[in-house]
Amino acid sequence: MAGDPARVIVFAGKGGVGKTTCAAATALKYSLHGLKTLVISTDATPSLAHIFEISPDAKPAGVKENLYFSELGIDEVKQMWDGKFGRDVYHVFSSFVDIDYPQFVDFMASMLPGMAEEFMVDYIRELSAGSDYQAIVWDTAPLGQTLALLGTPALLVRHLKMAPRIYTRLKAGAGTREPILDIIRRWEALSAVDIDFLRSGVDFNLVAIPEALAVNQLDGILAEMKIHGFNVSRLIVNNVVKDGDSVFLRKKAGQQAGYLGLIREKYSGLHVAELPLFPLEVKGLERLGKIAGYSDSFVGRGCKRKRDLPK
DSSP, X not given: OTXXXXXXXXXXXXXXXXXXXXXXXXXXXXXXTTOOEEEEEOXXXXXXXXXXXXXXXXXXXXXXXXXXXXXXXXXXXXXXXXXXXXXXXXXXXXXXXXXXXXXXXXXXXXXXTTHHHHHHHHHHHHHHHSSSOSEEEEXXXXXXXXXGGGGHHHHHHHHHHTOHHHHTTOOOOTTTOOOHHHHHXXXXXXXXXXXXXXXXXXXXXXXXXXXXXXXXXXXXXXXXXXXXXXXXXXXXXXXXXXXXXXXXXXXXXXXXXXXXXXXXHHTTTSEEEEEEOOSSOOOSHHHHHHHHTTXXXXXXXXXXXXXXXXX
């Protein structure tokens, strides 16, 4: 319906399991159904440009009709920090520390784990509330980095409260005259909004592969996401051998069979989808289109209107 926020489809999981491939194929699928779609990566080592075989000269970059992609890096995070709280906090610290603003931003980003991820979440939340796109597909950083954002503002508040001698110097920003803890509390309030967005405004697809380490990590990943109220509705098992037409592939399929059986039994409460292992590297629209053909199993069928996106 007009005015509705874009639904955000998230692909999460450990590194190297195929999140980006799944995200790119899903975005292609939505664009082919006529939805103006943005696929966005917040991974520190993004590969969307490689998969789409495009060298972007702008963000977002156009891939084809209705399909755009963007890769957020540290430069974008610095701009977000500047637009939200950066200058306010800098005015305070620069009153007693001789540091220029770019150095200060680098310091904050390194001191506070999760800060970059939080501002990326906030950026995507604002995108979803706008009218530029009907679907946003989000290729996340490895899961541990994404979850690190949960404690960022509270960590800074605790740090300031534990340093009363410094706090007596942090009265207010030179430009805003706003007390530093008030600035941080605004940041905490924004964090709460962003966490609520992750809990209620996105669809989580967890991607894994049928190998021992990945399967053994699933319990921990799902438990941690449940603790924070993030609901995973779909589990995508990538690189499944479907045609064992060689000794190597038959052995590989036999090894995977045990893990696949365990996944189906243990996670029967989730929608479990399996994507086959492809013989060639997946890049370019033609090969992505083959994966998009399987994507009905994990993004829903006939997504022709915004209200038809997965709920």
